[in-house]
Amino acid sequence: MIEYNAVPGDSRSGRSSTGGPPGGYRSPLRYHLVGDSSSAYQCGALDETVLTYKISIMGIDLIVDPKEDDVWFVRRNLREYNKKHFETLDYRRFVAYERSATNETVGGIVFNEFGKWLEIEYLWVRETHRGKQIGTNLLQFAMDHARDDGRSHAMAETFSFQALTFYTRFGFRVEYEQKGYPVSSSRYFITSEL
Numbered sequence: 001m002i003e004y005n006a007v008p009g010d011s012r013s014g015r016s017s018t019g020g021p022p023g024g025y026r027s028p029l030r031y032h033l034v035g036d037s038s039s040a041y042q043c044g045a046l047d048e049t050v051l052t053y054k055i056s057i058m059g060i061d062l063i064v065d066p067k068e069d070d071v072w073f074v075r076r077n078l079r080e081y082n083k084k085h086f087e088t089l090d091y092r093r094f095v096a097y098e099r100s101a102t103n104e105t106v107g108g109i110v111f112n113e114f115g116k117w118l119e120i121e122y123l124w125v126r127e128t129h130r131g132k133q134i135g136t137n138l139l140q141f142a143m144d145h146a147r148d149d150g151r152s153h154a155m156a157e158t159f160s161f162q163a164l165t166f167y168t169r170f171g172f173r174v175e176y177e178q179k180g181y182p183v184s185s186s187r188y189f190i191t192s193e194l
Helices: 066-081 132-148 165-170
Strands: 002-008 030-033 041-043 048-050 053-055 060-064 091-099 105-114 117-125 154-160 173-179 185-194
Touching: 030 048, 091 132, 117 132, 132 165, 154 165, 165 185
Parallel strands: 002 053, 117 154
Antiparallel strands: 002 030, 041 048, 053 060, 091 105, 105 117, 154 185, 173 185
């Protein structure tokens, strides 16, 4: 990991001649390179080198592009706190796939059951197989499974360019629309009775 210690400095560029965070981070601080670039890796989608780096500012460590362990540390500690306050700890996570006649995975769904709720985390169908009832089969499977387990409500998130119309056919309704996310799309938080 490359580690930068932030100190008051030149606010014109946000960088010192010794280096600075990639991506043009702008701040009235300058950065001194503490580590080396051994953690650099190639990001194929963007065809550029991406660095994981840490900035310490006023006692706060900011890790850019953190490892899963860093994220899990915060999540695990929050879950420990939440456990003291939830009425139930009955949480289960599932993944279901649909395969073609040639055993190719053409769709999948990740869903959670917690208390009275089914949460659709991810629903994906291969583009070449859309319109062939695969999404319907997977969502119906998850809803039936949750209903059989005694769940009474379902929730999901979807974007304006994804599947809002699809979900409404299953009785989902919009509880909240987050407009302009991340720039010009909308994200919908939707629920349904099972």
